[in-house]
Amino acid sequence: MLLLGTASCILGCLKKKADSEDADELAGLSEAKTKSLPPSTGEKIRKFKHGFRPLGRNKHGKPHMTHKNIIQGTTIETSFISLEMAEGRRKKLMELMKKNGNSTCAECGKKNPDWGSYNIGVFICTSCAGFHRNLGSHISKTKSILLDNWDADQLSMMEEIGNVKAKAKYEMHIPMCYRRPCVTDPDVLKEQFIRAKYEREEFMHVDKQIYTTGFMEVYLWKRGKEDGRFQQRKFVLSESDGTLKYFVKDSHKEPKAKIEISKLNMTFCPKKVGNPNGAQLTYVKDGSTRNIFIYSSSGSAIVDWYMAIRSIKLNKLLIAYPGTSELELSQFLTRDFLKEGWMFKTGPRSSDGYKWRWFTLDDRKLMYLEDPLDPYPKGEVFLGYHADGFAVKKGVPPGMKEQGFGFTLRTKDRIFLFGVQKDEDRTEWMKVLQSVIDRPLTPQDNSMAANLVRKRSTIRQFIY
Numbered sequence: 001m002l003l004l005g006t007a008s009c010i011l012g013c014l015k016k017k018a019d020s021e022d023a024d025e026l027a028g029l030s031e032a033k034t035k036s037l038p039p040s041t042g043e044k045i046r047k048f049k050h051g052f053r054p055l056g057r058n059k060h061g062k063p064h065m066t067h068k069n070i071i072q073g074t075t076i077e078t079s080f081i082s083l084e085m086a087e088g089r090r091k092k093l094m095e096l097m098k099k100n101g102n103s104t105c106a107e108c109g110k111k112n113p114d115w116g117s118y119n120i121g122v123f124i125c126t127s128c129a130g131f132h133r134n135l136g137s138h139i140s141k142t143k144s145i146l147l148d149n150w151d152a153d154q155l156s157m158m159e160e161i162g163n164v165k166a167k168a169k170y171e172m173h174i175p176m177c178y179r180r181p182c183v184t185d186p187d188v189l190k191e192q193f194i195r196a197k198y199e200r201e202e203f204m205h206v207d208k209q210i211y212t213t214g215f216m217e218v219y220l221w222k223r224g225k226e227d228g229r230f231q232q233r234k235f236v237l238s239e240s241d242g243t244l245k246y247f248v249k250d251s252h253k254e255p256k257a258k259i260e261i262s263k264l265n266m267t268f269c270p271k272k273v274g275n276p277n278g279a280q281l282t283y284v285k286d287g288s289t290r291n292i293f294i295y296s297s298s299g300s301a302i303v304d305w306y307m308a309i310r311s312i313k314l315n316k317l318l319i320a321y322p323g324t325s326e327l328e329l330s331q332f333l334t335r336d337f338l339k340e341g342w343m344f345k346t347g348p349r350s351s352d353g354y355k356w357r358w359f360t361l362d363d364r365k366l367m368y369l370e371d372p373l374d375p376y377p378k379g380e381v382f383l384g385y386h387a388d389g390f391a392v393k394k395g396v397p398p399g400m401k402e403q404g405f406g407f408t409l410r411t412k413d414r415i416f417l418f419g420v421q422k423d424e425d426r427t428e429w430m431k432v433l434q435s436v437i438d439r440p441l442t443p444q445d446n447s448m449a450a451n452l453v454r455k456r457s458t459i460r461q462f463i464y
Contacts (some may be wrong), residue, residue: 121161214239344419
């Protein structure tokens with residue numbers, strides 16, 4: 001009995017102590033409610049109102065928020081401090097972007113990049129940031145400069161490295177034949193350049209540059225000249241004999257076609273081919289341009305093939321023009337089309353009506369086709385120098401029918417009447433045509449003009 005009485009007494013004392021401590025907690029809560037607290041703090045008070053433990057632990061044994069640190073507002077103060085620090089780092093990043101080399105994307109050269117790879121230490125644009133993410137976080141860790149918070153270590157990496165130092169490391173041995181992508185280039189060129197730099201490290205280790213070996217064999221999907229279907233074909237590049245060959249079947253000893261690399265051009269055209277890795281090979285055959293449309297299931301394969309063509313062409317030019325620098329010759333390796341699109345066009349006779357045609361401006365050659373994927377153009381117009389009578393003017397001659405927004409192109413042989421559906425399209429076409437006509441001819445231009453087969457040359461007799 002004595003023991004039971006003692007135990008009951010002890011339990012009673014403990015209960016009174018607990019009740020007293022609970023009363024203190026509730027008093028603290030009441031005191032906190034009377035103060036002007038942000039809504040977030042009030043929510044925390046309501047959340048923990050019935051769950052406070054005197055010893056600073058919840059029922060699971062983990063620390064919880066007590067009224068004491070709610071009153072002191074340490075959590076709010078910490079948040080304010082963190083925000084100030086984050087904003088300070090963001091301002092520092094913006095200052096770093098103004099430094100030499102950091103104001104343009106490290107990959108494509110776009111101005112005012114708004115992303116960064118903080119483990120590599122480069123400033124990049126939004127588009128290239130997506131390609132960096134495709135590499136995986138084990139290679140590149142990216143953050144938005146404007147939207148994400150940066151910690152001190154990440155900021156330190158960007159400050160220590162930057163675009164100039166990163167390029168010196170990752171582009172140490174980039175060959176002159178390799179085409180650096182620009183803002184307007186297709187995604188496959190941008191992504192493979194980024195993968196070549198950081199994933200495959202091709203520009204740090206010369207032995208990984210398979211496109212500079214002078215020989216390459218690859219399987220590409222080629223569009224048939226007759227049926228228009230894409231079928232897989234074996235393509236072989238050889239610097240030793242200076243040719244590109246493609247075979248219908250592996251068992252065939254003789255190629256379907258043999259093309260001189262010096263006369264070959266390649267340009268990427270993913271939208272026209274309907275594949276992100278789509279491209280177009282062009283060369284002059286029997287006085288007319290031959291178009292071959294290809295694509296690869298691998299982005300790296302089609303880009304390596306492209307760079308291999310450029311490498312062989314560069315080596316051939318270095319032999320043909322000794323003493324000329326690689327940098328000067330590199331601009332003649334491959335060329336993109338200056339402009340492509342649909343336009344209305346009349347025939348050479350005054351009775352001819354307008355027809356809808358696809359036009360491709362390949363340097364000084366203006367080609368027109370019934371379909372963008374035709375193997376041969378219906379006609380090719382050579383654009384000479386304005387001093388020789390070549391001109392482009394807005395509108396059509398008096399008395400002639402105008403289709404849409406029209407303009408006129410004068411050549412030595414005839415006058416062409418064109419029409420487009422939008423005034424801005426007319427402005428763009430006239431601007432790019434005028435830029436070609438304003439450029440003096442080179443010996444290569446004269447050679448190209450002489451090799452083109454002349455089409456119907458009936459000339460309209462009128463003054464305009």
